[in-house]
Amino acid sequence: MLKGKKFILGIAGGIAAYKCAQLTRLLVKEGAEVQVIMTKLAKEFITPLTMATLSKRPILVEFFNPENGDWNSHVDSGLWADAMIVAPATANTMGKMANGVADNLLITTYLSARCPVFVAPTMDLDMYQHPSTQRNMQTLLSYGNHLIEPNAGELASGLVGKGRMAEPEEIVGELKNFFQNQDKQELLGKKVLVSAGPTHEKIDPVRFIGNYSSGKMGYAIAEELAERGAEVSLVSGPSQLSVIHKNIKRIDVQSSAEMHDACVKEYEGADAAIMSAAVADYTPEIVEGQKVKRKAPKVSIELKATVDIAATLGATKTKNQLLVGFALETQNAEENARKKLEKKNLDFIVLNSLEDAGAGFNSDTNKITIIDKDNKTQNFPLKSKVEVAKDIVNELLTRINGVAP
Numbered sequence: 001m002l003k004g005k006k007f008i009l010g011i012a013g014g015i016a017a018y019k020c021a022q023l024t025r026l027l028v029k030e031g032a033e034v035q036v037i038m039t040k041l042a043k044e045f046i047t048p049l050t051m052a053t054l055s056k057r058p059i060l061v062e063f064f065n066p067e068n069g070d071w072n073s074h075v076d077s078g079l080w081a082d083a084m085i086v087a088p089a090t091a092n093t094m095g096k097m098a099n100g101v102a103d104n105l106l107i108t109t110y111l112s113a114r115c116p117v118f119v120a121p122t123m124d125l126d127m128y129q130h131p132s133t134q135r136n137m138q139t140l141l142s143y144g145n146h147l148i149e150p151n152a153g154e155l156a157s158g159l160v161g162k163g164r165m166a167e168p169e170e171i172v173g174e175l176k177n178f179f180q181n182q183d184k185q186e187l188l189g190k191k192v193l194v195s196a197g198p199t200h201e202k203i204d205p206v207r208f209i210g211n212y213s214s215g216k217m218g219y220a221i222a223e224e225l226a227e228r229g230a231e232v233s234l235v236s237g238p239s240q241l242s243v244i245h246k247n248i249k250r251i252d253v254q255s256s257a258e259m260h261d262a263c264v265k266e267y268e269g270a271d272a273a274i275m276s277a278a279v280a281d282y283t284p285e286i287v288e289g290q291k292v293k294r295k296a297p298k299v300s301i302e303l304k305a306t307v308d309i310a311a312t313l314g315a316t317k318t319k320n321q322l323l324v325g326f327a328l329e330t331q332n333a334e335e336n337a338r339k340k341l342e343k344k345n346l347d348f349i350v351l352n353s354l355e356d357a358g359a360g361f362n363s364d365t366n367k368i369t370i371i372d373k374d375n376k377t378q379n380f381p382l383k384s385k386v387e388v389a390k391d392i393v394n395e396l397l398t399r400i401n402g403v404a405p
């Protein structure tokens with residue numbers, strides 16, 4: 001998978017730099033080429049001789065060779081590579097990457113690189129959790145960089161928490177996954193709408209009716225679609241999550257009415273829609289203009305039904321469009337899911353039952369059953385939402401290509 005691929009490995013000054021020896025060895029063993037760029041401080045943690053020997057190339061540190069003025073072109077390196085890996089990515093280096101502080105060769109190369117960039121952070125747990133580090137990481141994600149999350153465990157400081165750089169094997173695994181998906185690109189040229197997250201139905205200026213949906217499932221689906229080449233419109237209710245892939249256009253909405261309008265607009269000209277949002281079924285009849293005061297011992301709020309977005313799209317769906325819905329059930333799961341499939345004119349429905357441990361809202365895992373309009377039922381085991389997203393996109397793919405499942 002990585003044979004012949006060219007990597008720039010940007011090593012910053014952190015204790016986890018020692019892991020770069022093994023990382024380089026693994027990449028070279030896979031048949032990849034590795035050009036190492038080190039910051040000055042990184043040389044204190046692992047020697048240039050070690051890295052040059054393992055990568056079979058002279059390492060780069062300075063903008064030019066002070067002996068003969070030979071220029072180390074960051075532009076050439078940036079264009080040469082199929083991917084850049086910044087590992088360990090220290091708080092300092094991530095801050096510079098996020099803000100364009102181009103004071104060393106690693107950063108100038110990063111700023112010139114047109115290839116995908118993978119960032120493997122490492123630092124002490126408090127530094128990692130600091131709002132500035134978190135903000136910088138969000139910024140890097142918003143640039144389309146890929147984050148290889150650190151692991152939790154004992155840190156060099158002796159403290160225990162999140163901040164250990166991912167192991168070399170894990171980094172190589174992420175790279176393989178990326179190139180495997182990139183090489184696939186089966187959804188190139190396809191446009192897909194994804195709805196995700198909860199909706200907030202306003203009661204007054206400071207209160208709303210919401211639900212526990214985190215958006216994790218919908219965001220994972222959007223990422224998977226984008227990784228496979230689709231152009232994705234992600235209509236998202238309020239969510240803490242961020243979008244990573246550059247192929248995803250995120251449209252933020254609050255209420256079910258806003259989500260309805262955005263979805264109707266984005267479904268026009270789309271090849272498919274996957275409706276994973278947990279949309280409120282009812283919304284306050286009257287939104288109070290002022291904060292409701294505490295007075296009476298009991299109050300009631302009159303609610304009116306919202307428009308069913310999936311059913312609206314189902315009613316206007318053309319023969320070239322696909323529509324996928326979700327069903328979250330607490331009882332008679334399959335029977336209720338089948339009814340929804342029919343009522344909303346879906347091509348297939350993804351059922352997650354709250355009766356299953358580890359499935360549903362806010363969890364990182366999900367256990368699904370896919371039921372299609374011909375009543376074919378497939379049960380999947382408990383998996384991470386990222387893996388579940390792959391199963392759902394695979395199912396969509398068999399139909400998008402007109403292949404009977």
Ligand code: CTP
Pocket residue numbers: 195256275276277278279280281306307308309310311324325326327328329340
């Ligand atoms: N859905 C939608 N618009 C709504 C309600 C639901 O688009 N106003 C979509 C969801 O995104 C999901 C599917 O319809 O894909 C089923 O949602 P769910 O809440 O399980 O079903 P409801 O139709 O709301 O039925 P009920 O709440 O009675 O189970």
